[in-house]
Amino acid sequence: MIKVENLTKVFVHKPIFEKYHIEFNAPKVCLEAPNGLGKSTLFSIISGIDRAYSGAIYYDGEQLKTPQEKVALASDNIAFPIFLTAKQLLSMTQQSWQCPFPDKLIELLGFSSFLDTIFSALSSGNQKKLQLINALMRHTPYVILDEPSAALDHQSTQHLIDYIQDYQGQILISCHEPAPFFEVGFVPQPLFKS
Amino acid sequence: MVHYYRYRLSAFKVELKELRRQLAEFSLLLATLFFVYLPGLALGVFFALGKIVQYDSESQVIYMTFGFLLLQSLLLHTLKSAVLDTAHRSYHGTLLKSRVHQWLADQGLLLLCHVLFLSALLLAVSMGWENLRQAPQLIMFMLSQLMLAAILLYRPISVLVVLVAACLLTFICQHFMTYYAALMVLLGVSLWLPRDYKAIKLSKVTAHSFWVQWTLEQPWVVIWRLGMTILTYWCIWIIVTERPDLKSYYVVMAQLFVVLWWSSLLIDTNKQVIKHRSFWYSLSQFKQIQRSQCVFVFSLTTLMWLGGITLLGSGTFELVTLFAAPLMMWVILHSVRFMALTWAIVVVAIMLAKVLVE
Numbered sequence: 001m002i003k004v005e006n007l008t009k010v011f012v013h014k015p016i017f018e019k020y021h022i023e024f025n026a027p028k029v030c031l032e033a034p035n036g037l038g039k040s041t042l043f044s045i046i047s048g049i050d051r052a053y054s055g056a057i058y059y060d061g062e063q064l065k066t067p068q069e070k071v072a073l074a075s076d077n078i079a080f081p082i083f084l085t086a087k088q089l090l091s092m093t094q095q096s097w098q099c100p101f102p103d104k105l106i107e108l109l110g111f112s113s114f115l116d117t118i119f120s121a122l123s124s125g126n127q128k129k130l131q132l133i134n135a136l137m138r139h140t141p142y143v144i145l146d147e148p149s150a151a152l153d154h155q156s157t158q159h160l161i162d163y164i165q166d167y168q169g170q171i172l173i174s175c176h177e178p179a180p181f182f183e184v185g186f187v188p189q190p191l192f193k194s
Numbered sequence: 195m196v197h198y199y200r201y202r203l204s205a206f207k208v209e210l211k212e213l214r215r216q217l218a219e220f221s222l223l224l225a226t227l228f229f230v231y232l233p234g235l236a237l238g239v240f241f242a243l244g245k246i247v248q249y250d251s252e253s254q255v256i257y258m259t260f261g262f263l264l265l266q267s268l269l270l271h272t273l274k275s276a277v278l279d280t281a282h283r284s285y286h287g288t289l290l291k292s293r294v295h296q297w298l299a300d301q302g303l304l305l306l307c308h309v310l311f312l313s314a315l316l317l318a319v320s321m322g323w324e325n326l327r328q329a330p331q332l333i334m335f336m337l338s339q340l341m342l343a344a345i346l347l348y349r350p351i352s353v354l355v356v357l358v359a360a361c362l363l364t365f366i367c368q369h370f371m372t373y374y375a376a377l378m379v380l381l382g383v384s385l386w387l388p389r390d391y392k393a394i395k396l397s398k399v400t401a402h403s404f405w406v407q408w409t410l411e412q413p414w415v416v417i418w419r420l421g422m423t424i425l426t427y428w429c430i431w432i433i434v435t436e437r438p439d440l441k442s443y444y445v446v447m448a449q450l451f452v453v454l455w456w457s458s459l460l461i462d463t464n465k466q467v468i469k470h471r472s473f474w475y476s477l478s479q480f481k482q483i484q485r486s487q488c489v490f491v492f493s494l495t496t497l498m499w500l501g502g503i504t505l506l507g508s509g510t511f512e513l514v515t516l517f518a519a520p521l522m523m524w525v526i527l528h529s530v531r532f533m534a535l536t537w538a539i540v541v542v543a544i545m546l547a548k549v550l551v552e
Contacts, residue, residue, distance in 0.1 A: 049472045068478050078472045081404075083411040088399045095400065096477040116395075 001025050001170065002046060002142065007055035009041060016041055020055070024172060026187040028164075031174045033191035039174040040077050042191070043144045046172070047073035059142065069097075074128075074135035075146035082120035086111070086130050089119065093134050102137035108159050109133060124151040132160060136167075145173045149180075198289050202279060202299040206306075209276035223534045239310065243317050247329045255370040259335055259377075260360050261428060263342055266310045267353055268421045270346050271414065277303045278347060304343055311339045334374040341381045351391050352384035354417065401482035405490040408466060415462050416494070419455045423498050426451050427505055434506070442552075445506045446544060449515035452502055454537050456495035457522035461530060463487040488523060495519045511548045518544075 007020040016038040033039050044050035046057055048067030056063060059070060080089055094101050106112055109129045114122060122130065128151045135143055145164075149157045157180065164171055165184045175181055178188065225232060242258050249255045275281065278300060286296050305311070314336050318326055326332065346353045359380050367373040393410040396403055409416050430448040434441040467474070467483055474480040499516050506512075518540045525536045 044472070047476070049475045051475075066478055068476055073476060078476050079470050080473055081408075081466070081470050083393070084399060084407065085395055088395065088407070092399055092477060095398075096479055 001060060002172070003058040003061075004042070004046070005056045005058070007042075007045070007053060007057075009038070009045065009050075009053040009055075011041075017053075017055075022189075022191070024170065024189065026189070027170050028181075028184070028186040029170075029172045030178045030181055030186040030188050031172060031191055032178070032188050033174075037191055039191055040075060040146050043073060043075055043146050043172070043174070044077050046142075047071040047075075047144055049073060049078065070140055071142040071144060072135040072138045072140040073144045073146070074131040074148065075144070076131075077146070078131065080119045080130075083118055085116050085118050086122065086126075087115040089130065090115075090134060090137065093137060097138050099138050102133050105133050105136055105163065108163060109156050110159075125153060125156070128152055129156065136163070139169070141169045143167065143169060143171045145171065147175060148173055149175060149177060195290075195295050198286075198295055199299055199302075201289070202303065205279045205282065206276050206303050209279070210273075210307075213272070213276065219531070220534045223538050226538075239313050240317065243314055243332075246335055247317070247321070247332050249370075252368065252370045253364075255331055256364050256367055256373045257428075259338070259370070259373065260364050261425065262310055262335070263338065263360060264357060264421050265425060266308065266339060266343060267346060267357060268418050268425075269310070270304070270308065270343055271350075271418065273307050274347060277307065300347055301344065304347060308339070308343055311336065311343065314339065331370050331374065334371075338374060338377050338381065341378075345381065345384065349385065349387065349389055350414075351389075352381075352387050354413075355387060356380050356384050357421075401479050401486045402489070404483065405463065405486060408463070415459065419459060419498075422455050423452050423501070426455075427502055430506060441507075442509055442511070443545070443548070445502070445509075446511045446515060446548065447541075448506065449499060449502050449512055450518065450537070450541055450544065452498050453495060453515055453518045453522065456498050457491060457519045457526065458533065459494065460487065460491045460523050460526045461533070463491060464527060464530075488527075491523060492519060511544060514544060 002024045004020065004022045007017045008015065009017045009020075022042075031039055031042075041050065045053050046067065048064070048069075048071060057067065059067065064070060084092075090101065093099070106115070109132070111126065111129050111133060114126050114130075117126075119127065119130070128148070132145065132148060135145065143164075148160060152160065161180055161184055171186075173181060173186065178186065182188070242262070246255050246258050270277075279286070290296055314332065318332055318336065321329070321332075342353065342356060345356070356377075360377060363373055363376050363380075367376065391413075393407075393413075396407050396410075399407055426448050430444050433444050437444075464487065467480075467487060471480065474483045496516065496519070499519075503512060518537070521540065522533065522536060525532050
């Protein structure tokens, strides 16, 4: 389970979080908040991508030096090099984390024919699929999916939900159309307590 | 259609202004350091053009032609996006019924900023028709200047192929007319080459091979530096042939320029690292990519520096110039705005030490 304590994060003199606390105890959490309040920023911090903050993050009660070893993030905040092909990007993840190439996941999301396409030439839906495959292929104890259904077609969204339904590990998502996710056990949790 | 041409001119001016702003600090520093040589540099263009008209040997015309074509390609490539208004190219389609106006605007703006062609034109006009008829090589030269410039706008691969072939032809051709004829054929044939560049994709990308893939994707970052390196060594070669007594000073200066061209590659690579910081963090390879960019840039700098040492010879101060590279790289990584100043200090320090020692 993930616990955030005393988090302070400032963006150009404007505090996004100030002495912020939150705990994610459910195995499948849907973080809820209107746009621009800091969901993506929080996800970047939890996954170890953004290090410019003060406070502590606990993963099953333990602080991690390199959280990205245990947390995989699918988010627009991760800027992929636009000139690499999808296959090159996935291979890099495969080499870095010593995980198998995600053939099954690629097939499931109907991405096979786009493997040799460079990132910048992918449609927004396919860029989202690549982000999701890139995160889920690692089978980490924690997975964070930022707006996983944004730009995805209905069929792909359904395949994704079927896949993460049985995922062994904690999943955090943010989603503005969460109903299908609630159906498979995701629990809503507000970013800020009212 | 006047409104379209007016728009293109204003878009061109805006981009030039931005380019000037970016280069202001560095240009000012270069101008301050080498202000004594600036009039000579401008006159040097006409001196070199004069060598095409009145030559000592035919090979001299060939070398000058290649030098000018290389230099114009470097200069025009920098201005290409301003000429074409690349950022808003698709917007043009909403204003135009026919592409003819777009082409005319492109060519007009190209002429406006083609300083080397305008210099040759000025020389041709001042020579008068009778004298010009006695120097047909100047007309051929200007024609090749114009053709290569037009190709550069729309077919970058063709320009690269033509320049490489033109360089090889300087070793083969004995007569300038043969050279120009071959150049024209090359320029014509190059139009059959593919319009768009498609880079080879590496099957496996690591933190080190990432830079190879990056270079393959945007080879211009290396090509312009290679071009500047060739021009620098070539100019110094000509100067030291004329003034062998000043050889050691000019060679050190050439090496310092080469270190500047190549260590500044780190500005481009570091932009990539910063832009994709989150990606490298997600792979837990941020430190590796930071290290690999330094290895990549320093390897290329050393390679080019070695080329200079082999070509122009070495001495204590020539060897010392390589030590400027890690210093420059450190400054680029920590405070890029001091890069030009650091280079200037290194130049002054090495030259002063050389004068004092010798």
